[in-house]
Structure formats: C-alpha cells, structure tokens
Amino acid sequence: MKDQGYYRKEHGACSVQKTWSLQLVTLADTRSTYGKSLEIREHAQLLVVGAGPAGLAAALEAVRRGLRVVLVDEHPVDYATMATDVPFHFGQRMSGAVRNRGRMLERIVEADSQFAQAFEAGIDIRLGIAAWGLFTHEAGLRWVRTRIAGLTNGEEVWFLQYDAAILATGRRDVGLAFPGWNLPGVMGVTAADTLLRRYDALEARDLLVVGSGAEATAFAMQAQKSSRLIVALVEAGDTTVDQNGSQRLAAAGVPIFTKSMIASANGGTEGLQSATIVALGNSSEKRSVACDTVVLASGVTSAIELLDVAGAKIVFCPERGGHVPATDAEGRTSVPMLFAAGDCTGITPDKSRDPQVAADEGCRAASAAAAALSINAGRNWSVPTATPSTTSEIALADRIAWANAQLAVADQGTHVCQCEEVSATDLIGVRPPRYLERNQPATCARSLATLAADGPINQDQIKRLTRAGMGVCQGRRCREQIGAILAAVTRTPLTEIPLPTYRAPVRPLPLSAFAATEEAAVLAENWDVWFGIESQFEEPLPKRFR
Amino acid sequence: MNVRQSTNGASVIVVGGGVTGLSTAWWLARSGIDVMVIEKGIVGWGASGRNGGGATHQHSPLFAEEQQLWPQMEELLGYPTEYRPKRVRLAISEQQMQEAKPGFDRMLRQGFPAEWLDAKQIRDLVPLAAEHVVGGVYFERGGHANPQRTVQAYAWAVQDLGGRILQHTRVMGFERRADSVTAVRTTAGDFSCDQLVVAAGPQTGLLSRLLGTEVPVAPARADMIVTEPLPLMPIGGVDGNSLYGRQTLRGNLAYGGGPHEWLRVSNSSEGQRPSSPLALNIAKRLSEIFPKARHIRIIRSWAGIVENTPDGRPVIDRLPTAINAVFATMSSVGFGLSPASGRAICELVMQGKCSFADLSDFRLSRFGNLSPSWREELGWIPPESEGNHASAA
Ligand SMILES: Cc1cc2nc3c(=O)[nH]c(=O)nc-3n(C[C@H](O)[C@H](O)[C@H](O)COP(=O)(O)OP(=O)(O)OC[C@H]3O[C@@H](n4cnc5c(N)ncnc54)[C@H](O)[C@@H]3O)c2cc1C
Ligand SMILES: Cc1cc2nc3c(=O)[nH]c(=O)nc-3n(C[C@H](O)[C@H](O)[C@H](O)COP(=O)(O)OP(=O)(O)OC[C@H]3O[C@@H](n4cnc5c(N)ncnc54)[C@H](O)[C@@H]3O)c2cc1C
Numbered sequence: 001m002k003d004q005g006y007y008r009k010e011h012g013a014c015s016v017q018k019t020w021s022l023q024l025v026t027l028a029d030t031r032s033t034y035g036k037s038l039e040i041r042e043h044a045q046l047l048v049v050g051a052g053p054a055g056l057a058a059a060l061e062a063v064r065r066g067l068r069v070v071l072v073d074e075h076p077v078d079y080a081t082m083a084t085d086v087p088f089h090f091g092q093r094m095s096g097a098v099r100n101r102g103r104m105l106e107r108i109v110e111a112d113s114q115f116a117q118a119f120e121a122g123i124d125i126r127l128g129i130a131a132w133g134l135f136t137h138e139a140g141l142r143w144v145r146t147r148i149a150g151l152t153n154g155e156e157v158w159f160l161q162y163d164a165a166i167l168a169t170g171r172r173d174v175g176l177a178f179p180g181w182n183l184p185g186v187m188g189v190t191a192a193d194t195l196l197r198r199y200d201a202l203e204a205r206d207l208l209v210v211g212s213g214a215e216a217t218a219f220a221m222q223a224q225k226s227s228r229l230i231v232a233l234v235e236a237g238d239t240t241v242d243q244n245g246s247q248r249l250a251a252a253g254v255p256i257f258t259k260s261m262i263a264s265a266n267g268g269t270e271g272l273q274s275a276t277i278v279a280l281g282n283s284s285e286k287r288s289v290a291c292d293t294v295v296l297a298s299g300v301t302s303a304i305e306l307l308d309v310a311g312a313k314i315v316f317c318p319e320r321g322g323h324v325p326a327t328d329a330e331g332r333t334s335v336p337m338l339f340a341a342g343d344c345t346g347i348t349p350d351k352s353r354d355p356q357v358a359a360d361e362g363c364r365a366a367s368a369a370a371a372a373l374s375i376n377a378g379r380n381w382s383v384p385t386a387t388p389s390t391t392s393e394i395a396l397a398d399r400i401a402w403a404n405a406q407l408a409v410a411d412q413g414t415h416v417c418q419c420e421e422v423s424a425t426d427l428i429g430v431r432p433p434r435y436l437e438r439n440q441p442a443t444c445a446r447s448l449a450t451l452a453a454d455g456p457i458n459q460d461q462i463k464r465l466t467r468a469g470m471g472v473c474q475g476r477r478c479r480e481q482i483g484a485i486l487a488a489v490t491r492t493p494l495t496e497i498p499l500p501t502y503r504a505p506v507r508p509l510p511l512s513a514f515a516a517t518e519e520a521a522v523l524a525e526n527w528d529v530w531f532g533i534e535s536q537f538e539e540p541l542p543k544r545f546r
Numbered sequence: 547m548n549v550r551q552s553t554n555g556a557s558v559i560v561v562g563g564g565v566t567g568l569s570t571a572w573w574l575a576r577s578g579i580d581v582m583v584i585e586k587g588i589v590g591w592g593a594s595g596r597n598g599g600g601a602t603h604q605h606s607p608l609f610a611e612e613q614q615l616w617p618q619m620e621e622l623l624g625y626p627t628e629y630r631p632k633r634v635r636l637a638i639s640e641q642q643m644q645e646a647k648p649g650f651d652r653m654l655r656q657g658f659p660a661e662w663l664d665a666k667q668i669r670d671l672v673p674l675a676a677e678h679v680v681g682g683v684y685f686e687r688g689g690h691a692n693p694q695r696t697v698q699a700y701a702w703a704v705q706d707l708g709g710r711i712l713q714h715t716r717v718m719g720f721e722r723r724a725d726s727v728t729a730v731r732t733t734a735g736d737f738s739c740d741q742l743v744v745a746a747g748p749q750t751g752l753l754s755r756l757l758g759t760e761v762p763v764a765p766a767r768a769d770m771i772v773t774e775p776l777p778l779m780p781i782g783g784v785d786g787n788s789l790y791g792r793q794t795l796r797g798n799l800a801y802g803g804g805p806h807e808w809l810r811v812s813n814s815s816e817g818q819r820p821s822s823p824l825a826l827n828i829a830k831r832l833s834e835i836f837p838k839a840r841h842i843r844i845i846r847s848w849a850g851i852v853e854n855t856p857d858g859r860p861v862i863d864r865l866p867t868a869i870n871a872v873f874a875t876m877s878s879v880g881f882g883l884s885p886a887s888g889r890a891i892c893e894l895v896m897q898g899k900c901s902f903a904d905l906s907d908f909r910l911s912r913f914g915n916l917s918p919s920w921r922e923e924l925g926w927i928p929p930e931s932e933g934n935h936a937s938a939a
Binding site: 027028029030031032033034035036038133135138139140141142143144145148150157159309311420432433435436437440441442443446454455456458461464465467470471472474501503504505508509510511512514515517519523526527528529530531533534535536537538539 | 588590595603604605624625626628648649652655656694695698702703706711713714766767773774775785788789790795796803804805806807808809810819820821822823825826827829830831832833834836837839840841842843844845846847848849854857858859877878879924925926927928929930
C-alpha cells in the first residue's frame with residue numbers, strides 16, 4: 001500500500017493535524033475513483049440494443065435521420081450459453097445446428113428482411129454481441145464521465161461510449177415450476193419461438209402448450225405451420241385468455257383444458273415422454289398426454305435488466321405485464337439520452353400478435369433520439385411521468401392464478417429456483433439452503449409469515465435467506481414466479497412487492513473474458529485492496545503515545 | 547438500569563439495524579435489557595449485508611474477543627452464520643510477498659500464530675490458485691462468514707430474547723432534557739429511552755450533529771462481484787492480488803477491492819446503484835489469481851456504502867453533549883469485528899466501560915482539533931461534481 005503522500009502520522013498515531021494548508025486540497029485521494037478513467041474501445045452516436053422489430057426499425061429510422069448507429073444483438077447465442085437457459089429458457093430443445101454459429105448468423109439475418117435493409121443503410125450491425133451493463137455519470141459513479149455500455153462477444157469484454165441509446169431488448173418468459181419441469185424438453189415460449197422462427201432449430205415434434213394468452217396461441221399456430229403437433233393447451237383460469245386464438249386452435253382440433261394445470265412432466269434422461277394434466281379443484285381428474293416438449297406460455301415479462309442496471313425508473317404496470325420502465329410516448333426513460341422501445345417497455349396482447357406495434361415504437365424513439373442529439377438535450381432531461389399506472393390487479397390476476405395452480409401440484413422436490421434447488425416449501429418456510437443445518441428449532445420457527453409480521457415482503461431479502469434466484473441463470477427462470485408465490489401466500493398485491501434489483505453483468509460472463517481486458521494505467525497503478533488509509537490497520541497505539 | 551417494556555419506548559434504543567447495532571442490541575437483550583432497534587429500511591440493507599464477510603482484523607483491540615466469539619456465534623444466536631475459520635493471503639509476485647509482511651508481523655505481535663507458505667502449500671490449501679503463485683501467509687485466527695445470514699441471525703436472536711426491531715422507520719431527531727436524550731423522533735412517532743446507541747453507518751455523522759457533537763465520517767462506495775459456484779476449496783477465506791474475498795459455503799467466489807468513490811456527506815445514502823464498470827477490473831484481477839477457474843462465470847456485482855473516520859479507526863464513545871448516548875462507527879471495517887464491537891458497546895452502555903478490551907483508541911476526543919474541512923484536506927472528495935460531463939460526447 002502506498003503512502004497517500006500528505007497523510008502524515010506520528011509514531012503511528014493518527015491525529016489529524018489541523019495545520020494543513022489548503023494547498024493540499026489539490027491532492028485527491030489516489031486510492032479513490034477521483035481522476036480515474038476507463039479504457040473505452042469505441043464510440044457510437046446512437047447505440048441500439050436488440051435487433052428485433054423494434055431495434056431494427058429504430059436503427060433504420062435513425063440512419064434515415066443522419067445518425068451513426070451501432071446495433072447489437074446477442075443472437076446467435078452459443079450452444080453452451082443456451083444450455084444454461086440464458087437468455088431464454090431453452091430447455092435443451094435447440095438442435096445441434098445451433099453449434100454452427102456462422103450458419104446461425106446467416107439464418108438469423110435471413111429470418112427478417114429488415115436486416116438486409118439495415119445492412120444496405122450502412123448500419124453497423126453486430127450480431128452475437130451482448131450488452132452486459134450500461135453506466136452513466138451519477139452519484140456513486142461520478143468518475144464515469146460519459147455514457148458507456150459494457151459489451152461482450154463471450155470471449156472479450158469492452159466498453160463502448162455512446163451519445164444516446166435505444167434499448168429494444170424485448171421480452172423474456174416467466175417460469176412455472178411443477179414436478180418434472182427441470183427435465184430437458186420443458187421450455188419457455190420465447191425460447192421456443194426464437195428457436196422456431198429465428199434459428200429454425202427447434203427440436204420438438206409434439207408440444208403441450210401451458211397458457212392461453214396471445215403468445216401461447218400465436219406460438220401454437222406458428223408451430224403448426226412448421227409441421228409440429230400441438231397436443232393440447234392448458235389454462236389455469238376459468239376461460240382462455242386469448243379467446244379468438246384459442247377458438248381457432250380448438251377448431252383445428254387442439255384439445256383445450258381450462259381450470260387445469262400441468263401436474264407433472266414425465267420422462268427420464270432420454271427426455272420428456274408425457275405430461276399429466278390435472279383439473280384444478282378436482283385432483284382425481286387427471287389425464288396423461290404424450291409429448292416431447294412442454295412450452296410454458298403462462299407468462300411473459302419485459303426484458304428490463306439493462307434498463308434497471310442503467311438506473312432507469314421502473315414502475316409496476318399490470319396492463320403492460322408487470323415491471324416496465326417509466327417512459328413517455330416517445331420512449332424517453334428517466335435517464336438522460338436513454339430510450340426504450342418495443343416489448344421491453346411493456347407487453348400487451350396486440351404487441352404479441354403484431355410486430356408492427358414494436359416497430360412503430362422503435363421509429364418514434366429514434367426520431368426522439370435524433371432530436372435530442374441535435375439539441376444536446378441531455379442537460380435538461382425531464383423525467384417522464386406519462387406511464388399509466390393503475391393499481392388494478394386484474395391484468396395480472398392470471399399470474400396469481402398460476403402461482404396458486406403451481407402450489408397445488410408442487411411437491412417438496414419441485415424446485416422453483418432450479419439453480420439453487422429452492423422449493424415453494426422452502427420459500428414459505430424461509431428455509432436456509434441445503435448445505436446448512438436446516439432443522440434448528442429457531443430456524444424452523446421462522447417463516448414467510450414471521451417475516452411479513454416484521455415488515456413488508458421483500459423478494460431480495462428472501463433471496464438472501466433462501467438463495468432463491470441467486471444461481472447461474474441469474475433468476476431468469478424463477479424471478480417472477482417467486483414474486484407471484486410470495487404474493488399469493490401472503491395475500492400481498494403484486495404491486496406491493498418491490499422489484500428485486502438486477503445487477504451487471506446482466507449475462508453470466510466467464511472470467512476468461514475479463515482476463516485480456518485493457519485497464520487504464522491510472523486505475524492499475526492506484527489499485528488497493530481497501531481504502532489505503534495507513535493508520536487503519538495499525539495495531540493499537542502503544543500506551544506512551546496516548 | 548430498569549428492565550421495562552413499553553410500547554412507545556424502550557430502556558435502550560439502538561438506531562441502525564446493521565451488524566454493529568444488532569450485535570449491540572443482542573448483547574443488551576442477553577443481559578435482560580429492554581431494547582429496541584430502529585432501522586430505516588430492512589435489517590442489513592446497508593454495508594452490513596453487502597460486504598466481503600472477512601473476519602481477520604488483527605490490528606484491532608477487539609480482535610481477540612472477536613476470534614473467541616465467532617466459533618460460538620451460530621450456537622449462541624441459534625441461526626446459521628456460515629462462519630469458517632482460517633485465512634490465506636497468497637502472492638503471485640515477489641512484491642506481493644513483501645506486501646504481506648506487515649499483516650504477518652502484526653498477527654505475531656498480537657500473539658496469534660502466522661505461517662509463511664510456499665507455492666506448493668498454497669496450492670494444497672487453495673487448489674484454484676495459479677501455477678505462478680509465489681507463496682503466501684496462513685492465519686489460524688481469522689476467517690469469514692456470510693454477512694446476509696449473520697445480519698438476519700442477530701436480528702432474529704434479538705427478537706427471540708424479547709428485543710424489538712422496528713424496520714422501515716427512520717430516525718429524524720432527538721428530544722433532550724439537559725445533557726440527556728429522552729426520546730427518539732421517528733417517522734413512526736416518538737419513542738422514549740433511558741439510553742441511546744447510534745450505529746447508523748454513514749448516517750452516524752449527521753445524527754451526531756443533531757446532538758451537538760460531530761462524529762467525523764466520510765461516506766464512500768465500494769464494489770464487489772460474485773461467480774457461479776465451484777467445488778469447495780479446503781480454505782475459503784483467500785485474499786491476494788489486492789483483492790479481498792472468500793469462497794462461500796455454496797462455492798461462489800465473492801471478491802472486492804480497488805477504488806472507492808467518496809460520496810457527498812449531505813446525502814450519504816446516495817450512490818447505492820448496485821453495478822459499476824469496476825466489475826470488469828475486479829474480475830480481471832480474480833482471473834489472475836484463479837486462472838484455473840477461467841471458465842467460471844461472473845453472475846452479479848454489487849456495491850455498499852461505508853463510512854470512514856479521518857484515521858480510519860472506529861469511534862465507540864459517549865457524546866460529550868449527550869451523556870446517555872453512545873455513538874459507534876467501525877470505520878469501514880466492522881463486519882468481522884461485530885460480535886466483539888456489540889459486546890463492547892453493550893458494556894459501555896451498562897457499565898460505562900469495556901471490561902475485555904482497551905477502547906481508548908476509539909475515543910472521539912482524538913478528533914478534538916479537527917479542521918472543519920478535514921475531508922477536503924485528506925483529499926476524500928467526490929469526483930468532479932454534477933458539472934454534467936455526461937452530456938459531452
Ligand atoms: C409466439 C410469438 C410469435 C411471434 N411471431 C412473430 C412473427 O411471426 N413475426 C414477427 O416479426 N414477430 C413475431 N412475434 C414477436 C412479437 O410481435 C413481439 O412483440 C416483437 O418481436 C417485439 O419486438 P422487439 O423488438 O420489442 O423485441 P424482440 O423481437 O424480442 O427483440 C429483442 C432483441 O433484443 C436482444 N437483446 C435483449 N437483451 C440484449 C442484450 N443485453 N444484449 C444484446 N441483445 C439483447 C434479444 O436477443 C432480441 O433479439 C411473435 C411473438 C410471439 C410471442
Ligand atoms: C463492499 C464492502 C466490503 C466490505 N468487506 C468487509 C469485510 O470483508 N470485513 C469487514 O469486517 N467489513 C467489511 N466491510 C465493512 C462492513 O460492511 C461495515 O463496516 C459494517 O457492515 C458496518 O456495520 P454497521 O452496523 O456499523 O453499519 P451499517 O451496516 O451501515 O448499518 C447502519 C444502519 O443504520 C441505518 N440507518 C441509518 N440512518 C438511519 C436513521 N436515521 N434511522 C434509522 N436507521 C438508520 C441504515 O439503514 C443501516 O442499515 C465491507 C463493506 C463494503 C461496502
């Protein structure tokens with residue numbers, strides 16, 4: 001540890017001398033972030049994250065308005081990452097074709113004609129690149145002078161500086177635990193749709209779809225068109241959610257079970273062979289259906305992790321599907337020069353049916369970004385207040401219905417959090433993880449009920465105690481269902497359970513990717529293990545000096 | 547001191563539900579005192595639930611007591627803490643070997659065993675360690691625990707002994723009669739008390755000012771990262787390469803180190819944003835000591851806010867301007883010492899002095915001549931303030 005130079009002590013004593021002259025003020029603590037800088041590899045006038053309909057439309061509109069655009073999208077994702085159910089719940093249903101990343105890259109570009117246009121328009125498109133963090137100058141990060149994004153290709157990490165950014169990061173599935181949901185073959189609808197349409201690599205023949213909302217019906221029809229068999233639709237509610245779509249599927253011969261739940265997925269190491277469906281409220285009414293894949297479409301949620309990490313204000317908005325960034329009509333978030341568009345700003349049935357809705361949002365955000373850049377609007381950014389926020393629970397009542405349904409079929413071995421092996425019983429008992437003594441009397445006397453008596457339920461606190469959501473999939477498969485279970489069990493409205501925080505890196509990144517990173521010399525030279533206050537770790541003062 | 551139970555007050559009120567305040571409350575409750583902890587958020591939501599979990603502070607007069615207590619804490623509290631003894635500090639260069647020497651000498655001088663290890667011995671204890679590791683030191687005394695579990699263990703144990711914990715309640719001020727505090731003003735009303743303990747972390751300075759004396763502290767932010775789990779190594783408490791950290795009992799590597807950011811004192815709860823670009827630099831250093839773990843993925847990062855006194859050492863003392871109020875800050879090194887710091891504060895409250903350690907180093911009077919601009923003089927200043935560099939492209 002180096003001396004701070006001006007910090008003098010006598011005999012290890014630590015009296016601060018009042019005689020210092022004010023000239024010394026200029027010597028800022030070298031061990032602090034003061035005056036530190038980052039190695040920044042590249043610059044973009046406009047960074048767009050996500051090359052779905054919203055991101056592509058935004059990028060195209062932005063170049064039309066004369067901006068220089070870098071567009072990144074993490075697809076094609078490598079096989080190993082998919083195998084850990086990142087970024088979606090792939091359930092090992094990707095075919096071997098996914099291993100050929102070069103081919104997948106072509107395939108993704110072919111799948112959407114907008115890509116051709118975007119290349120032609122001169123957009124700098126980076127596929128296979130994920131954004132893992134977004135940082136701006138703010139309290140606690142005042143040393144970060146500009147707006148930067150952490151990027152990675154899985155082998156390296158680096159920073160890109162941007163003047164404005166549009167996040168068009170789309171959506172993610174909400175998991176649903178039931179016995180056997182950890183088997184290969186149980187997957188999320190966003191993962192299934194991605195493998196089907198974007199990768200053409202969905203290894204599934206006979207699919208059971210859980211859920212009857214717009215994403216469930218849209219996917220089922222899409223899958224039928226691609227010569228897959230939809231063996232049934234299962235809905236926990238009294239009626240189907242997307243009634244038109246469900247009727248069309250029923251007319252095409254798909255059995256639809258309402259007031260029902262998938263009781264188990266059955267199979268072994270060879271994979272899924274069947275699923276058992278149970279009538280809710282009548283556990284003796286069970287039927288088994290043969291299938292090799294179960295597609296969970298019981299819930300979807302906006303992919304807001306980058307927005308949360310960037311510090312954008314997040315609100316709970318039932319009619320937009322849960323937690324979404326506060327945005328105005330043009331996609332401005334609460335963070336200066338940061339915009340959001342498409343599914344990541346909220347999911348409504350029309351968005352799930354028609355990609356044009358997301359694309360239109362992308363266009364609007366791009367025009368607003370172009371205008372903001374031309375007047376350097378970052379200085380006087382006003383926080384949007386336009387987000388409609390009803391306290392109505394109606395739109396998300398189905399999430400609670402699914403939570404109750406899953407509690408009805410769960411057994412002790414059903415892990416809501418697969419990574420950390422936490423069951424609903426563990427959550428309700430706030431039980432410590434398996435590697436600890438779990439049966440101490442005091443521990444057993446504690447539960448969700450005692451925690452609720454001490455203050456409002458907080459999912460991050462329960463995560464700390466049970467480890468639910470602390471695993472390598474970064475809570476992707478369990479985050480929302482844990483919230484719903486906590487709400488259902490404690491009869492707390494979902495709105496009142498605070499959003500568990502997202503943290504960078506928003507994708508799991510191997511240490512090897514960091515090994516080769518460049519580090520600004522000023523950071524390297526002044527790196528210390530702790531504050532570098534010399535008198536901090538000295539022994540007690542010898543008596544004679546006191 | 548009276549043992550009494552009243553709903554709108556307590557014999558001792560402790561402000562701050564971090565490890566320092568909670569341990570104090572637990573020791574008080576064990577002595578039969580009616581105690582109430584008031585916490586503005588959830589217990590452990592400050593630094594106490596976001597730290598490295600290290601318990602190897604041989605410089606402190608409280609270390610001997612801390613080391614005596616840690617192995618018993620789980621049983622005494624009745625809840626798991628994940629405490630594990632022993633600590634290794636490894637070096638991947640000769641220079642790092644040199645840097646380990648002061649800590650080694652200190653440990654011996656304090657009368658605890660310490661050993662130099664060669665590269666092979668290090669690799670036996672820390673199988674993930676790099677081939678190019680040079681050697682290191684081994685401490686029998688020292689260790690680590692899970693901060694989040696420990697904080698909750700204290701809190702629950704306080705309740706089990708009849709103490710009360712009021713969460714989501716912020717202390718706004720105090721009522722006084724002559725030199726004594728008679729009540730604490732909070733967002734949930736007033737609570738009377740015979741004695742007051744304030745262990746409010748970064749807010750300790752602001753609260754002390756309300757009572758006419760300033761406990762000088764400067765708040766700062768520090769970052770950590772964590773990986774996915776790995777098989778357990780024989781020793782989990784491993785520092786090195788200017789990083790501190792531990793392998794958790796679940797197997798994750800949780801590490802921190804590097805620059806802190808000084809925050810503005812006026813609003814010391816600012817800067818909580820959990821993620822920072824420093825995750826990259828910490829990960830890079832971690833990959834240098836554990837190259838065998840190169841395939842292991844970083845899954846989270848976080849930050850905590852700690853306070854430091856001008857000399858980086860604790861204050862545990864009564865306020866001259868409020869004789870029944872004990873103020874405590876551990877000056878950014880308070881998790882590991884918490885079993886002992888709480889006991890010391892409890893004794894100070896009950897008996898006026900600590901029986902097992904000499905706390906004279908922690909007196910507030912050492913800052914009697916402090917210049918009002920001490921933070922600036924030390925250079926403990928936030929990076930250029932909001933002049934909005936962010937808008938410069
Ligand atoms: C079952 C189903 C069928 C559908 N069928 C169609 C269809 O046939 N045609 C169609 O156009 N749309 C279809 N949709 C999509 C639907 O219309 C969506 O509303 C639309 O795709 C939303 O677009 P988006 O750009 O907001 O998000 P998305 O299309 O989801 O795009 C978001 C993109 O951001 C990327 N991303 C997210 N985070 C990061 C990060 N951190 N770093 C890098 N990249 C990141 C994602 O990989 C993704 O590519 C379907 C949807 C469903 C559920
Ligand atoms: C990244 C990091 C790593 C660290 N690593 C280690 C380590 O390895 N070993 C170690 O020993 N130490 C470590 N530390 C330091 C250690 O965490 C702290 O010193 C210790 O937690 C301080 O505990 P505390 O109870 O004194 O304060 P805090 O944890 O700050 O608790 C104070 C509490 O008071 C509450 N409060 C404040 N104002 C009010 C008010 N007005 N009304 C009501 N409540 C109020 C706050 O909400 C807070 O919960 C680390 C710290 C950080 C940030």
